[in-house]
Amino acid sequence: MRAVALRSPGQVTVLEDWPEPTGGPEDVVVAVRGVGVCGSDLSVVRGHRRVPRMPWVLGHEAMGEVIAVGGSVADRHVGQRVVIEPNYACLNCPRCRVGATATCSRRRIPGMSEPGLLAERIAVPARFSWPVPADWCDDDVICIEPLAVAMSAVARSGATSGQQALVIGAGAQGLLVVLALLRVGVEPYVVDPQPGRMALAGELGGHDGDALDAPEGFRLIFETAGVPAALELAMAKALPDAHLALIGQCMTPVPLSTFELVRRRLTLQGCLIYDHPEGFAATIAAVKSENLEPGRVVRAHFSMNQAAQAFRAAAAAPGKSCITLTEGQNT
Ligand SMILES: [Zn+2]
Ligand SMILES: [Zn+2]
Incomplete structure (x- = not known):
């Protein structure tokens, strides 16, 4: 074969x-x-x-x-x-x-x-x-795994309805974080250097995090880019008591000031995939009941x-x- x-x-x-x-x-x-x-x-x-x-x-x-x-x-x-x-x-x-x-x-x-x-x-x-149901389109089914990653990160961040969040990186994982935030009532702001990805983030309901009227700082930040500059940006945009959820992975060590972390009481959380069986069970249930269409x-x-x-x-x-x-x- x-x-x-x-x-x-x-x-x-x-x-x-x-x-x-x-x-x-x-x-x-x-x-x-x-x-x-x-x-x-x-x-x-x-x-x-x-x-x-x-x-x-x-x-x-x-x-x-x-x-x-x-x-x-x-x-x-x-x-x-x-x-x-x-x-x-x-x-x-x-x-x-x-x-x-x-x-x-x-x-x-x-x-x-x-x-x-x-x-x-x-x-x-x-x-x-x-x-999964026989009538789901293949793209929706394929996206269940990366959506489970996004939904688990959002669940662990303690995000609640009415909050605003910054999503760094609008690759597929960043876009699925946008969908996972929207479904719990959080307003996502997205930054990515690539205009095509930003356009797609906008189509899915994300705001431009670099727009003039975007918030200066956030209590919730999702890092999906996995490059050293992204963590720097996350630190710069973090409000006091902010939660920084890290999904992107990068082997390059990054300088981090404990002074900044402590003074602003920041929480850094590594978000590795999802746990079995809750991750997939919750994701499939959400796709079933909420018309999420992650295949978008x-x-x-x-x-x-x-x-x-x-x-x-x-x-x-x-x-x-x-x-x-x-x-x-x-x-
Ligand atoms: Zn993957
Ligand atoms: Zn084990």
Whole structure:
């Protein structure tokens, strides 16, 4: 079968003869229909985030249809439409037992610590495959995972209706934070150097954080850009008692003044993904009941053969890019 893999840093290729997955008794096998491209995939492609071996199958934001069910799986069935929760926590360690599965030290991450989901068929632990209604469009389903990241960050920030928030970075993750803020009644102001991304943020209901009438400072700030300058900006825009939620990741150390942090009583919070099962359960419930349509952030579709192009373009393109897998795809 076919799979999209990294051969060496920067070299994305389609493998024609990747082995079929063999699901265990607790797994389902899924025919993949669509995979979203995410910032962490781009760091793998660029070689900034090391993977165990090459060629390395990419991707983690996947959805598709169950085509086989392991012997011990009673609550999934063939034909079911599912989205994958691509963080397989062990559910057994002390962190998992208190519900903080995002910090599980044995967490397996397809596309990062084990082969990714950008393949025609994949085997996934059944409990990490979430059934979704058959009539949801593929783009909405693909965006459930990054929306879960955004919704968890917003929930942990203690955001309440009537507040204003600054969102730094209007990449796909920043845009989904905008949607996650709007749904709880928070007014998002967005900053991003790229006009195309700002236009998209405006379309989704975000205000221009650089406009003359934008607030000077904020009590709630979401950093999604993952560059050192973004944290500097977050600190500059923070009002006393502000909560700074950090979603973007960057290996470069940044100078931070404890004088500033203490004097203004700032809270810095690292927001790593979501916990199992609440993160996906809450996100799917919200998409179901609130007409969120997170797929609105998807702005480009590529076929499997265009995957290299998709990964090249994703860094600069406004919105999320997705790779669509269709049966018998040759182009
Ligand atoms: Zn992602
Ligand atoms: Zn664990």
